[in-house]
Amino acid sequence: MKRLYWLPRRFNPIFAAFLLIAFLSGIAGALLAPTLSLFLTTEVKVRPLWVGLFYTVNAIAGIAVSFLLAKRSDTRGDRRTLILVCCLMAVGNCLLFAFNRDYLTLITAGVLMSAIANTAMPQIFALAREYADSSAREVVMFSSVMRAQLSLAWVIGPPLAFTLALNYGFTWMFIIAAATFAICALLVWFTLPSVPRTQSAQQGDEPDGASSAPIAPAGDWRNPDVRRLFIASMLMWTCNTLYIIDMPLYITADLGLPESLAGLLMGTAAGLEIPAMLLAGYYVKRFGKRNMMLFAVAAGILFYAGLVVFKFKLALMVLQLFNAIFIGIIAGIGMLYFQDLMPGRPGAATTLFTNSISTGVILAGVLQGVLVENLGHYAVYWLATALAVMALWISARVREV
Template identity: 70%
Template sequence: MLWLMTMGRRLNGVYAAFMLVAFMMGVAGALQAPTLSLFLSREVGAQPFWVGLFYTVNAIAGILVSLWLAKRSDSRGDRRRLIMFCCLMAVGNALLFAFNRHYLTLITCGVMLASIANAAMPQLFALAREYADSSAREVVMFSSVMRAQLSLAWVIGPPLAFMLALNYGFTTMFSIAAGIFVISLALIAIKLPSVPRVEQPSEEAAALAQAGGRQDKNVRMLFIASTLMWTCNTMYIIDMPLWISSDLGLPDSLAGILMGTAAGLEIPAMILAGY
């Protein structure tokens, strides 16, 4: 409660910029993800197997690229510049989906751009944590509020995505997402700081810590639980829009409303988690 009472005093321009960028990037992502299965099946004309294959290739590429970028950014380099590069790739990815309907191009060039772009959000949270640590702020609460911005973005994004796609077309929707990423890129370049790199532990210490993590039963169980949880979440995002429109015969826009409602219910939990 004390944090909320003094938030106006403590929330400087940099903190506000972090939350605004997180919100805008979240909205841009929430415009694309919920409608992707509809886009592939209706606009591209892909069969169910090829829709699933696209998600599989996209997930594998995203994991590999994110791990590589995370390792590189943790050891050296300017994290802010990496976020800017990822946002630039996100702009290119959104424009590619806006004006291209060839499956082979999307599953190659599109997946490559998306795998780099998807690393922007984790890197943004890492930069925010580093800045909070360096400025002696409430790191846990600040991270919770930033995560709440993502939930707020998903309250707005899915209904807006289906409204734009169904009424104005996917080209308009993806173009708007690209525009939001451009604005986010400008805010990152102007407002977000470059946090000096802290001294990293030696390779031997890092290897021992990594090995200890693998041998820890709690870490292994957390990994399994997280994998199962995100598998279910991904299945929900992929299948729910198609199930509502094809099987139930309900309006396509209902999927966006349901996703937005679910995201809205997350916000109180996000805030309470910071206490």
């Protein structure tokens, strides 16, 4: 029986801390994201167009802030300190949403704090990769298991979010999210390591007798494979965000199904993502990252096409299997794909991956609002299917690494 070499021979509290922080931050995020469109519609009382605009502005701010912080994190400073600051900003953002219902305040101060807070996750993964590399562990499986913690969090988070919001109100839901982020901040401060940057990591000089990955040049965007992967990833996450924004509103407004079903669907997909993610991490060396990504996008096409055709609860539940394969693989393998195409720059590569998500959110926010205002919810899933087909074609043109 093959041994999973990413695991330590004895219990390693630092690895356990990474997994716990990923899980708790995932729980907090899963309390916020699934209910945001419902919060803006029912509590802040804005039109669908303004809901989409909020997602767009939030994503634009996130891209700008994360690029600035990622560039600094790969060259100077303590990555752990940056993660701590991001967690504290997340606490402040949750408290703002808990006690404020003014759209202008939320889309300005709230978006700024959210942009800084959202940088925490790529930085946690970047620090985890640096620690795994310095400890000579298997990076792919460790990263897959960390990503699985986020999926596990999304099994619990969305149903819990809708339960709290619908039964106790959004204020208590945001307070609980703030407390969870505060616990993450304490864990970051007391348990995560500071991985020192070596001379080679800062200047690209290879030390005597050692073999290190070359530092990717500043013009990584000039690499056509990086560009193609970014565009393909952006389209994939546009599809996913269209679904996340629209589905809670679609199943109640058009299908007449209960609001709580939205949390159940998201939780089911997240639960199925865990085995999909772990299997992807195990088989990626056999089939390659490119083939795994193509398989994932094909599953995504089936999922969004299924949403066009099927409109009853059982079918929506069954379709979550394809959703889980799609998200489970692209979320784990996609990030590693960027890192392998940009050797020596884990922070920049991970942030480029997360910014492909943010760019997808920008597009999804605009498209969802415009489509629903003019054509209704049904058009959203036709568009998602078409975008997934485009993503498959572009992904097929990215080289294997």
